[in-house]
Amino acid sequence: MSLYFFTSVTGDLNYVDFAEGIPPYLRGLSLAYKFYKMLIKMNKFICSDRYSTLSAWNLWYSLLQDEDLYAVTSNLRSCLIDKNITDDKLKEVINKVSENIKDIEYSEDLKERLKIIKNDE
16 A cells, blocks of 8 residues: 655745645644654745644644744744754745744744844854
8 A cells, every 4th residue: 555645845935735634544643743844854944824724723833832943923924944954044034934024923942043143243
């Protein structure tokens, strides 16, 4: 028996589409969580907009609390960033995801890293 999962990461903000999701009989095994972590590691960051499904919201809620990831949230989008990202790439990502957003919030650990980067400049 073979299983195939199709995901796509598109655009400048690395929006993830996992349209088919995990089949019901495989839910509860943290597969979607592991797929998303893999996508973040491969792409350095991913984003989602506020129009996601309830199951995607639950997954994102868990990922936003992951200690290996920085989190950026607003009323428009959420973004997860691999903590192993370079300073230059992090600045680039922050500029992209915060463009035209007024209510953006950063996780505390991300605020600290950005403060260090600013002081090093």
